[in-house]
Amino acid sequence: MSDHSRILCPVLQQRIMSAEQAAELIPAGANVGMSGFTGAGYPKAVPGALAQRIRQLNSQPNAKPFRINVWTGASTAPELDGVLAEVDGIEMRLPFQSDPICRNRINDGTMDYVDYHLSEVSQYAWSGFLGKMDIALIEVAGIREDGSLIPSSSIGNNKTWIEQADKIILEVNSRQNAKLEGMHDVYYGTALPPNRKPIMLTDPADRIGEQYLACPPEKVIAVVETAAPDRNSPFKPSDEVSKKIAGHILEFFNKEIELGRLPKELLPIQSGVGNIPNAVLEGLDAGPYKNLTAFTEVIQDGMLKMLKSGTLKVASATAFSLSPDGIQEFDDNIDFYRDKIILRQQDISNHPELARRLGVIAMNGLIECDLYGNVNSTHIMGTRMMNGIGGSGDFARNGYLSIFVSPSTAKDGAISAIVPMVSHVDHTEHDVKIIVTEQGLADLRGLSPRQRAHEIINNCAHPDFRPALIDYYERALHSGRGMHTPHLLEEALSWHQRYEQSGQM
Structure with missing residues (x-):
């Protein structure tokens, strides 16, 4: 009793x-x-x-x-x-x-x-x-x-x-x-x-x-x-794809600091959950950064490590999302963490007014991105829900930088993350500033749609799909249907249709 x-x-x-x-x-x-x-x-x-x-x-x-x-x-x-x-x-x-x-x-x-x-x-x-x-x-x-x-x-x-x-x-x-x-x-x-x-x-x-x-x-x-534990998943060590994506982002941060567009302490970080975001956090922790801050949704293992090392001085979120080892680390050292972590309700942790005021650097995942920077982060082949939009839109539209990340292919190379037209739109080209895959980083700021297409194809698409993307874009460009955002409507979603029929885009 x-x-x-x-x-x-x-x-x-x-x-x-x-x-x-x-x-x-x-x-x-x-x-x-x-x-x-x-x-x-x-x-x-x-x-x-x-x-x-x-x-x-x-x-x-x-x-x-x-x-x-x-x-x-x-x-x-x-x-x-x-x-x-x-x-x-x-x-x-x-x-x-x-x-x-x-x-x-x-x-x-x-x-x-x-x-x-x-x-x-x-x-x-x-x-x-x-x-x-x-x-x-x-x-x-x-x-x-x-x-x-x-x-x-x-x-x-x-x-x-x-x-x-x-x-x-x-x-x-x-x-x-x-x-x-x-x-x-x-x-x-x-x-x-x-x-x-x-x-x-x-x-x-x-x-x-x-x-x-x-x-x-x-x-x-x-x-x-x-008297029951929270759901927790073992932390997955970063794979080579995640490390490459993280490397591109860290190189981008360093250049932005050199250009005076970011302070050396960066700006408050918002990070989605998963292997790639944790790889970015690991990279930040291994770099020259100190006294960073986080204004995000969840505290992950990587953020505990950053707080412990002094890379991160404070983390504001609405929840934890820790592995079993992360939970043990937190419980064993809670007196250290309690002054450095603040948990808020999600209408504050995700508030657009605050994301805009603080200048949040938003880093979130995508399922697919099209030639012009529109992002689908929720639906598989346009109709099947994966998880949901979550807080990515709260931060992407209102943050100082909105970075979307993904491996360039899925299903052992059968699916390209870069497609002619996304099958569902969650984040329009107007809200997407940076696209990153293991192939490279596309900085879309200040670019017209046609300029964005070149940047995304050349930097982010997998080499196996790059020729087909170039072919689609060039034929759309010369179709006479409109030069601002060139598309071939009869082919725009043909990659998705081909995958559903044959298992290969």
Whole structure:
């Protein structure tokens, strides 16, 4: 029996129950706002109990399908997205996911999916665009005497979900390090138009809010105790392709510093999750840089190393995304990191006003890029969702530099990342400044569409596909259909069609 040492509010101690009992309180058709961002800080127990309940109810004769709508901060984990998708328990999902079972249901049409810019989700909820939130299911590291909440390893949309929900279920996870307390910065100064005021944050190290989440105890209908780890994936050592991409980016940074267009401390870094971003972080850590800052979504292993070495002096994010070794390093040295890491809600970590003011250097991945710099970062062959746009658009449009990275080929060379026309557009040519593959870097700033085409083909396309891209471009250029952005409409998506028919672009 727990001594409830993480639950200090007497009123809420009276609402402790099992995950199964709490799951009984979630009705079919409910809009449920759940915590979680990139596999950190998501509820670990109630979703699984709810999935078991859904399976039992749906197996009964003449049962009406039991499904809920799931809103989160970003992707979560198999214990949430996976178990609910497996029992066909999700009617609609937003705003970002990475679960393979969810992905299959989205792409076979049995789950609706709304792919939003992450900075906008809270505003949509406040404005009523998404409908009424029935229940918030939030993981926390503890509950204080007054009912305020100690956030766990992510904040995401938790502030908004708590404010918007009619009822709240809390999971108190004792596996979360108790010393997370004090690392969070929850800002309560946002408002809807026309009542907005400037957000007074001018440096990634600024603290502008509260350490705790305000939570009216009367809204809490259940408290569930857990002791389970976050989802974590082993850190993959950088491969040669990733190292080459990182090398091109670091060379570019050095030139920009020489030209006086970047300070020697660079500007605040925003980095997507994955092998290539971590290779860039490794490169920065091995270089001459000191006192860098990060204003980003997630703290990765590479950022812990940079903080430890002094390359990075502060990192602002909304969540952790660490490997098992990274989690161990963080827990073992949390007293060192707690003054150098700030976790904020995602409508602040991804806020366009702040990205523009701070001059963020945005580095994100792409699926494909076309000759003119339009980027597809979400859809395979134009129709099949991969994960979602996430926060890349928040930073790409508003950052000082928007860098998109990818290997030049995929599927063992069958697919080119550089194509005549993207099959789906997430980031238009107007927002894309730099494209990087292992082949090289294309600086698109100040270039016309035709100039961008030469830069992208010559620097970023794989040699196996470069002749065909040149041939397409030159024939489009002489087609007489228009010289500004030359295309052959009858061929523009033929590469994708050829892949689907033959398995080779």
